[in-house]
Amino acid sequence: MVFFIDDLFLRMLGFSIPPFDMIWLMETIRDYVENIRQAEIQQKISSKIKENRLLYELGEITREEYERRNRELNHQRKMMLHAPKRAP
Amino acid sequence: MTRKKEGKYLYCVIPCSEEKSFGNIGMNSDEVYTIPYKGVAAVVSDSPMKDYELTEDNTRRHEEVLRQVMKEHTVVPVEFGTVIKNERILGRLLRKAYNPVKECLRLVDNMVELGVKAVLNKDIVYFDAEKGKECTSDILESLNSRAKQAVIGELFSDRLFLNASFLVDKGGIDAFSNEVARLKEKYSMLNFLYSGPWAPYNFVYIKIGAQGIEVSKR
Numbered sequence: 452m453v454f455f456i457d458d459l460f461l462r463m464l465g466f467s468i469p470p471f472d473m474i475w476l477m478e479t480i481r482d483y484v485e486n487i488r489q490a491e492i493q494q495k496i497s498s499k500i501k502e503n504r505l506l507y508e509l510g511e512i513t514r515e516e517y518e519r520r521n522r523e524l525n526h527q528r529k530m531m532l533h534a535p536k537r538a539p
Numbered sequence: 540m541t542r543k544k545e546g547k548y549l550y551c552v553i554p555c556s557e558e559k560s561f562g563n564i565g566m567n568s569d570e571v572y573t574i575p576y577k578g579v580a581a582v583v584s585d586s587p588m589k590d591y592e593l594t595e596d597n598t599r600r601h602e603e604v605l606r607q608v609m610k611e612h613t614v615v616p617v618e619f620g621t622v623i624k625n626e627r628i629l630g631r632l633l634r635k636a637y638n639p640v641k642e643c644l645r646l647v648d649n650m651v652e653l654g655v656k657a658v659l660n661k662d663i664v665y666f667d668a669e670k671g672k673e674c675t676s677d678i679l680e681s682l683n684s685r686a687k688q689a690v691i692g693e694l695f696s697d698r699l700f701l702n703a704s705f706l707v708d709k710g711g712i713d714a715f716s717n718e719v720a721r722l723k724e725k726y727s728m729l730n731f732l733y734s735g736p737w738a739p740y741n742f743v744y745i746k747i748g749a750q751g752i753e754v755s756k757r
Contacts, residue, residue, distance in 0.1 A: 498695035498696070501695040501696070505695075505732070509730055509732065511661060
């Protein structure tokens with residue numbers, strides 16, 4: 452039987468191997484930053500959706516323009532929501 | 540009209556002791572009616588158990604029901620798209636949330652929500668930030684004096700100076716509107732978007748989820 456002796460397995464057994472720990476730490480930081488970045492993008496898209504509605508209510512864009520932008524932004528929002536999330 | 544036992548789309552909770560119909564104004568043009576419990580009543584319409592998409596048509600229909608109900612009653616609004624499996628579960632939720640709902644109804648009794656957004660004109664390229672802050676606080680102060688409570692919303696655009704909701708007594712709507720008109724004249728570089736009367740979403744709110752019923756108030 453083949454075992455994969457990875458860092459998680461070793462850590463479970465109470466072993467600590469400094470290079471593995473360093474890689475694990477760097478991966479955790481990378482995932483954390485990536486999740487924050489995704490949340491920020493979602494927030495920006497959400498703001499743009501609201502701003503688009505605002506411009507329409509102010510009469511600065513036509514109904515057609517509003518609907519076109521709204522479709523685009525909602526599509527972007529859905530794409531972001533379905534983007535794979537990394538474990539923190 | 541025969542009412543189904545299963546599937547109730549919930550719009551709001553009102554102070555009401557009797558069964559009452561608001562006509563066929565519901566989400567699927569179904570009848571909107573009350574299910575009373577000890578002096579409060581859930582305003583519902585029959586509905587299949589489904590997710591209601593957050594489209595403009597759907598939200599408008601939900602809002603229109605609240606608007607009609609608000610003509611006669613104080614309302615505690617419920618989150619859009621809330622469908623309860625059956626009348627028995629709805630009764631259980633009403634029992635559980637009875638005290639907080641009563642408290643919310645007292646808080647917003649005879650009140651409506653009015654929304655004000657102040658947006659910088661598109662032709663203005665530069666506006667001093669300090670002056671902007673002064674304008675915002677002056678506008679807020681003036682409008683606050685005509686309202687019971689205010690909630691400041693997110694400034695989601697660079698041109699947005701103020702985004703606020705105000706809880707106003709129904710009898711004070713005219714005075715509030717006059718104040719908005721006065722501010723429009725005073726600040727010609729700003730466009731005012733004045734909306735309402737709305738159900739007081741930003742002040743009292745019922746949300747039903749996996750954790751049960753959540754009644755929130757400001």
